[in-house]
Amino acid sequence: MLPARFLNRFGIQSGEFFFKTCCAILMLCWSMSFSADFVHHVVYVALVAVYFVVFLVGSFWVKLVSAALYLPLVYILWLAGYVDNMIGTPDSHFLVLLMPFYIGTILLRSGSSAWVATLTIFGFIVCFPLTKSPLFSKTNSANSLEPAFAREHAPGHVDCGYTIDHDLGYRRKANCVGQKTNQVLGDELLSEYFLKTDENAExxxxxxxxxxxxxxxxxxxxVFGDGVRDDQTLPYYLSDLTGIRGDIWALSGWGIGQNAFLLSERFEDVAEIAELDPVTFVYVAYIGHVGRSAGGYIETLYYHPNYPRFEVADGQVAKIGRLRNYSFKKYILYSSLHYFCERRCRALNRLGYEAAPYSDLVQFVANKVQEIPNARLIVVLHPGKSGSEIESYVDLKQLFQDAGHVEVLDATGLYPEKRPYVIHPVYDGHLSAEGNKRLAEFVNQSVFAQ
Known part of the structure; x- marks a missing residue:
């Protein structure tokens, strides 16, 4: 502890210095324990260090001015790309949450009760992540006796990983000869996730x-068929039933935005195909596409860091940024909420969902299909709640009721999202081979068998 006489030169009481020092050490040590991005971490530590100096020796007015400049400074760093990749990380948590306590200690700078209250609140915020550690979890509960879920590589496995794509965000590796993963729950084989990609990474x-x-x-x-073999996907079953060649313009995590962009880019190629053969687009509408279009809480925090945000303007679709860097307001809000909830607060699952971005992109796809002679669009509402929830944002039936080239099929009541129609409702909610087959039979009977 520095001598009280030295501290008093700056108008600092020993107890105040001790409190502020503890706060700074807690913040820096906690973050250093969890941060993985060195460059962004250095920026964060430098920002906290500068503010700690002002926090410690600055006058009341200096503190007040620095507090007013805090969010603009974070905004500048966000624009420069230094903090947007930190969203959902310990660094961004403290970057956002440092300010309320900084202002609080300016306002509550006198009286022991004020310091006790401030220290109590700050201690709760700093220590809150400990409640999510294994130390506080029910490690000895009956749940620990349940079979373990795992993804195991089968013989001949080749990693069909992802590559960065400037426009689409990411893609699978092209010409992958065979990713082979078994999804198991204890001794039970849930599914075989075997896939191959072609020269177009599809x-x-x-x-x-x-x-x-x-x-x-x-x-x-x-549509891509997460969790099942190439010959167990929806495209495979429907192509097999109809005898029509099927191309898969889908990928794990993609939404209608990537599809709209691809259609715009490949419009001339599709038009040439339609001159010889009828073309049918099959789109499975899923509730997550609303969040992927608008930049929802879950999609922004947990999807690929390069996930793109698309917008329709003047009849064209364009990428306007990434989910993590196109909205500073969402960056601040999502980072703060994530500190407390992560993915555990189910009420946040639909936070950030907006009807307009999704509706605009779906309408764009329909309009482009209409421009192609001999082409049509089949919109299939996903079975179960994943399809029915879309209606609370966009009524696709009403949207396309007067569009002769668009047919909307309601498969929400076809079957529940439970086994055997999904791989596993807890560990992998994607459609199983049986679910894909039933959905393909429904589409075939509704559209092609008539």
Whole structure:
């Protein structure tokens, strides 16, 4: 402890110095224990260090001015790309939460009761993450006796990992000869996730073409076929039933934004195909696409850091940034909420969902399909709540009721999102082979068998 006489030169009481020093050490040590990004961490530590000096020796007015400049400074760093990748990390938590306590200690600078109250609140915030550690979890509960879920590599496995794509965010590696992963729960084999990709980095559809036409499947992981083999996906089953070649323009985590961008980029190619064969776009509408279009809480925090944000303007679709850097307001809000909730607060699952971005992108896809002679769009509402919840944001049936080239199929009541129609409701909620097959039969009966 520094001598009280030295501290008094700066108008600092020993107890105040001790309190502020403890606060700074707690913040820096806690963050250093968890941060993984060195460059962004250095920026964070430098910012906290500067403010701690002002916090310690600055006059009341200096503190007040520095407090007013705090958010603009964070905003400048955000624009420069120094803090947007920190969203949802310990660094961004303290970057956001430092300010209320900094202002609090300016206002509550006199009286022992004020210091006790401030220290109590600050201690709760700093120590809150400890309640989420294994130390406080029910490690000896009956849940620990349940079979363990695991993804195991099968013989011949080749990693079909991801590559960064400037426009689409990310893609699978092209020409991957075979990713083979078994999803198991204890001794039970839940599914075989075997996939291959072609030269365009798209999943291979092994169903043979027996008749004219072209199916183009758009959507996210439910269309891509997460968790099942190439010959157990929705595109495979529908192509096999109809005998029509099926191309898969879908990928895990993608939304209607990537599909709209791809259609815009490949419009001329599709138009050439349609001159010879009828083209049918099949889109499976899933509630998560609303959040992926608008930048929802879960999508911004947990999806790929390069996940793009698309917007329709003047009849064109364009990428306007990434989910993590296009909205400073959402950066501040999501970082603060994530500190307390992470993914445990189910009420936040739909935070940030907006109807307009999703509706604009779906309408854009429909308009582009209409510009192609001999082409149509089939919109399938995903079975269960994943499809029915969309209606609370966008009524797709009403949106396309007068569009002759668009048909909306309501599969929400086809089956519940439970086994055997999903791989596992807890560990992997994607459609199982049985779920994909039933959905393909429904689409075939509704559209192609008539």
């Amino acid at each position: 999943r291979v559809n092994p169903a043979p073409a027996r008749t004219e036409g072209r199916l183009i499947f758009i959507g996210g992981s439910r």
